[in-house]
Amino acid sequence: MADTTTPSDLDNINPGNVTTGSPVDGAACFVNFDLTTDVSAITAANYLETFKASGSKWKNLGELSENGYTESTSTTSNKFKGWHGTSLLNKVSDEENTFKTEFVEVDRATVAQLRYGEANVAVDTDGSIKSITPTRVPTRSVIMAFAELLDNGRLRLTIFPRASIGSIDDVAHQQGSLLTYGMTFSASNDAKGHPYYITYAKPSA
Secondary structure: OOOOHHHHOOOOOOHOOOOOOOEEEOEEEEEEEOOOOOOOOOOOOHHHHHHHOOOEEEEEEEEEEEEEEEEEEEEEEEEEEOOOOEEEEEEEEEEEEEEEEEEEOOOOHHHHHHHOOHHHEEEEOOOOOEOOOOOOOOOOOOEEEEEEOOOOOEEEEEEEOOOOOEOOOOOOOOOOOOOEEEEEEEOOOOOOOHHHHHHHHEEOO
């Protein structure tokens, strides 16, 4: 493969590449309960068109807390030392990818279905929650996506093809506190060996 590095790449810095994590306008977090959905062709450039297409099974999860979402990667390493006690080799033996977010639209049916399982949430004809009959924490994986707007105007879309609830935060039922569903998800590898996909798109003209 040819080296595409130019001399200017080696001595320039670009503050335009520095960014905060901000949501796109409107819906920025989505779920799909159908794991057979092919996500390989979904990109930051076409996700809205794809999600809104007729027959699409993507659903809006509404607003998140001001904390957005946080990706984490934890690794376990095997460290091999020589007879003299010096480190000779360090190999990662295990890796776990997770992400955490807090849903604040707890009265949204899709959020309740994610938290309690689709079969345990009855939805009224107007789309509102009719009742919830909790059983166990759902173990079934879902597909989740987050859409972000970088400070330089570029779009970033992150899709987790096999996300499952790993832990659930306490829910505070108190005056002066928001009801939130805080959850940490395990991001398992899909059939192609990827725990998540990230695509970018240039700002529209």
